[in-house]
Amino acid sequence: MDKQSDRVIVIGAGPVGLCLSLVLAQQGIRVCLIEALGDDNFLDQVPRAGTNHPATLELFDRIGLYDKLETRGIIAPLFHYWDRQEGKLIAEFDHIHLKDDTRFPYVLQCERIKIAEEALKLARAHPDIDLRLSTTLTSFAQDADSVTAFVTNSAGEIESIRGSYLVSGEGARSIIRKDLDIEFEGFTYPDRTLNLEVAYDFRKHGYTERNYISDPDEWSNLFHWKGPPDRWRVHFPTRPEETEEELSRPEQLQARLQRFLPIGRDFEIVGWNLYTVHQRVAKKFRAGRAILAGDSAHVNSPIGAMGMNSGVHDAFNLADKLVRILRGEADADELDRYERQRRHVAVQHTQAETIRNKRVLAEKDPAVRKANHDLLRRTAEDPKLARAFLLRTSLIESLREADRIP
Numbered sequence: 001m002d003k004q005s006d007r008v009i010v011i012g013a014g015p016v017g018l019c020l021s022l023v024l025a026q027q028g029i030r031v032c033l034i035e036a037l038g039d040d041n042f043l044d045q046v047p048r049a050g051t052n053h054p055a056t057l058e059l060f061d062r063i064g065l066y067d068k069l070e071t072r073g074i075i076a077p078l079f080h081y082w083d084r085q086e087g088k089l090i091a092e093f094d095h096i097h098l099k100d101d102t103r104f105p106y107v108l109q110c111e112r113i114k115i116a117e118e119a120l121k122l123a124r125a126h127p128d129i130d131l132r133l134s135t136t137l138t139s140f141a142q143d144a145d146s147v148t149a150f151v152t153n154s155a156g157e158i159e160s161i162r163g164s165y166l167v168s169g170e171g172a173r174s175i176i177r178k179d180l181d182i183e184f185e186g187f188t189y190p191d192r193t194l195n196l197e198v199a200y201d202f203r204k205h206g207y208t209e210r211n212y213i214s215d216p217d218e219w220s221n222l223f224h225w226k227g228p229p230d231r232w233r234v235h236f237p238t239r240p241e242e243t244e245e246e247l248s249r250p251e252q253l254q255a256r257l258q259r260f261l262p263i264g265r266d267f268e269i270v271g272w273n274l275y276t277v278h279q280r281v282a283k284k285f286r287a288g289r290a291i292l293a294g295d296s297a298h299v300n301s302p303i304g305a306m307g308m309n310s311g312v313h314d315a316f317n318l319a320d321k322l323v324r325i326l327r328g329e330a331d332a333d334e335l336d337r338y339e340r341q342r343r344h345v346a347v348q349h350t351q352a353e354t355i356r357n358k359r360v361l362a363e364k365d366p367a368v369r370k371a372n373h374d375l376l377r378r379t380a381e382d383p384k385l386a387r388a389f390l391l392r393t394s395l396i397e398s399l400r401e402a403d404r405i406p
């Protein structure tokens with residue numbers, strides 16, 4: 001294969017495309033990284049995902065990204081389950097139970113946009129990454145030996161780029177997945193999630209940096225992000241019939257927060273957005289030389305913070321296999337193992353866990369709620385049970401299980 005077609009074409013400079021590109025380039029594989037956003041608007045994206053689990057931190061460390069992020073985030077060893085009806089803390093989990101399982105027995109609260117910004121700097125500085133911003137993939141073609149991506153470049157011209165493999169890190173609306181006619185199996189919740197960004201320190205009310213709050217009428221998530229100024233993100237469910245216009249009225253947003261926690265004065269609301277939550281997994285992660293990773297392969301509810309984390313895990317798994325294939329140390333069937341491993345994780349861990357998380361927070365039956373809370377309490381109090389629980393919630397178990405899949 002000539003030098004041009006040897007490179008890997010990666011579409012999307014989100015966390016997944018960036019991590020994949022960095023792993024490949026750092027192991028001597030040339031990459032062409034295509035991103036629709038440009039220097040003028042890359043940092044305008046909403047922050048989105050922000051909890052980085054221990055296993056993800058180990059991977060970030062491998063590519064020199066962890067040190068850049070630690071200073072921009074908050075180290076959070078604890079997370080809480082609260083009962084809003086009773087106004088009580090149900091359970092406190094401490095990642096210290098994972099001290100023998102990981103070098104990072106905590107999560108790092110650091111938003112997607114900061115991760116993308118720091119990883120983009122590393123990608124820009126790497127001589128083997130040909131970074132093309134303001135460039136959009138429109139279609140692609142493949143044959144037995146190569147793949148060609150057709151893009152509209154920053155000058156508005158159509159350009160064709162040839163490579164050995166094409167990886168979609170394009171996010172949930174992947175053109176590559178749609179072009180390949182791969183079904184995105186699953187469902188969409190009828191209720192959208194309201195995300196409010198608030199400048200207020202909730203820790204004075206007993207909350208920690210990461211809180212899951214159960215309530216039969218209005219469950220919540222509450223997360224702390226580093227500023228300046230520091231911000232807290234509060235998620236609320238909405239009713240399907242509520243319009244965006246109704247939901248976003250400032251007095252409605254304020255009233256919702258005051259019902260959650262009356263503080264005797266207005267909250268400073270610094271941002272809000274509304275999003276639709278899907279639980280979907282692509283039926284296949286690979287067709288020939290085109291491969292899906294991250295949100296283009298699977299999307300899920302943010303309860304449990306698994307979307308971006310599991311996407312980053314896809315990126316490292318796939319990159320290590322592509323390196324071996326392109327060095328001639330493995331054949332292309334290795335990519336089927338990528339699909340077996342990561343699709344298993346998406347279905348059996350990420351989907352199962354996030355669907356269960358939402359069910360527990362929104363449970364209406366008082367007896368089931370009590371049983372759920374009792375179980376969480378018992379689990380947090382018993383070090384053995386707490387470790388097993390944390391291995392699952394922090395995705396370490398999913399990685400160990402995937403490793404055992406031949």
Ligand SMILES: Cc1cc2nc3c(=O)[nH]c(=O)nc-3n(C[C@H](O)[C@H](O)[C@H](O)COP(=O)(O)OP(=O)(O)OC[C@H]3O[C@@H](n4cnc5c(N)ncnc54)[C@H](O)[C@@H]3O)c2cc1C
Pocket residue numbers: 011012013014015016017034035036037046048049050051112135136137138169170171172175273275293294295296302304305306307308309311
């Ligand atoms: C509002 C919102 C809130 C979220 N909150 C959470 C959360 O709290 N916790 C959590 O775990 N997850 C959350 N997620 C999900 C999380 O952000 C994603 O799982 C994660 O960003 C996926 O990374 P990715 O790299 O696969 O895709 P993305 O981050 O979506 O990145 C895709 C990139 O590809 C680029 N691109 C797309 N199409 C093209 C094209 N045709 N040509 C060139 N470039 C293209 C895009 O511009 C983008 O930069 C949230 C998502 C949303 C939308």
